[in-house]
Amino acid sequence: MAAEPVYKQGWSPDDIAWEKFDRAKAEPWLVDAIKSAALVEYNAPDYVGYLKRVFPDPSFHPVIEQWGREESQHGLVLGRWAEMADPSFKLEEAFARFRAGYRPAHFDSSDETSVRGSKRGEMIARCVIESGTSSYYTAIKEATAEPVLQEIAGRIAADEYRHYKLFYETLQTQGEADLSFWKKIVIAVGRAAESDDDEIAFSRYCATVAASDVTTRPYSRAACMRAVSAATLRVYRRRHIEKLTRMIAKAVGADPQSRMVRLAGAALWRMLRVRAGLLGATTGAA
Ligand SMILES: [Fe+2]
Ligand SMILES: [Fe+2]
Numbered sequence: 001m002a003a004e005p006v007y008k009q010g011w012s013p014d015d016i017a018w019e020k021f022d023r024a025k026a027e028p029w030l031v032d033a034i035k036s037a038a039l040v041e042y043n044a045p046d047y048v049g050y051l052k053r054v055f056p057d058p059s060f061h062p063v064i065e066q067w068g069r070e071e072s073q074h075g076l077v078l079g080r081w082a083e084m085a086d087p088s089f090k091l092e093e094a095f096a097r098f099r100a101g102y103r104p105a106h107f108d109s110s111d112e113t114s115v116r117g118s119k120r121g122e123m124i125a126r127c128v129i130e131s132g133t134s135s136y137y138t139a140i141k142e143a144t145a146e147p148v149l150q151e152i153a154g155r156i157a158a159d160e161y162r163h164y165k166l167f168y169e170t171l172q173t174q175g176e177a178d179l180s181f182w183k184k185i186v187i188a189v190g191r192a193a194e195s196d197d198d199e200i201a202f203s204r205y206c207a208t209v210a211a212s213d214v215t216t217r218p219y220s221r222a223a224c225m226r227a228v229s230a231a232t233l234r235v236y237r238r239r240h241i242e243k244l245t246r247m248i249a250k251a252v253g254a255d256p257q258s259r260m261v262r263l264a265g266a267a268l269w270r271m272l273r274v275r276a277g278l279l280g281a282t283t284g285a286a
Helices: 028-042 044-054 058-085 091-101 119-143 147-172 181-196 198-208 221-235 238-251 259-275
Strands: none
Touching (some): 028 058, 028 119, 028 198, 028 221, 044 058, 058 091, 058 147, 119 221, 119 238, 181 238, 198 221, 221 259, 238 259
């Protein structure tokens, strides 16, 4: 078996072997999931402005800006791959519609307090997101047979894992008093539950419904979330969810190897499968 490539920080779109693209291996359900992910990633500059307000220490700003550039680049390469797989898709056009319709209040506020209540809370929420993206792109890399997407997902997954480490280390260096364990759990679960919010559903809509079809196919958050859930469950295997759970556990100060965390991982896996109506329908999917 060939050794897995090691993807270091600081790559550019020119490093990707685009010439290996094989459209026959770009499955339509996965193309739609990638289009949606591209829009969310491409929106990173708004998060940069927000994080710089919450963390006013100027020495941290270059780090946040670098993080934002990497996230935007994820959007760019995912969008470029989706345009190759489906030439009717145009990243910039879909992104303009997404941005016009999705803008959380805290992006436009001048408030210097995190919506999570504290800097530590903000970093826990960021760790949850980076745990999710790291596991998601790892799962995509393993779910697809398309060579360019394998490479892109591998590069992005490595970036996301580094982002997790960055925010985890930043969490440890905050001068604020530590939060109680249960407060940390509430923040982590709260942020994970927000994955159901309009960012995910509306990105799916803008990614998969052409501008010319919006009158005949109006936005339905519930329908978009059903499509997202189905695709997500098609990508993930049990091992990805277990790793995701261990990463979040570490961020809230729990022992990632503890029985409680193993049970939480099993419960999350079961919940995701129930949501997708898969329980009992398949065996050995791990
Ligand atoms: Fe990303
Ligand atoms: Fe990231």
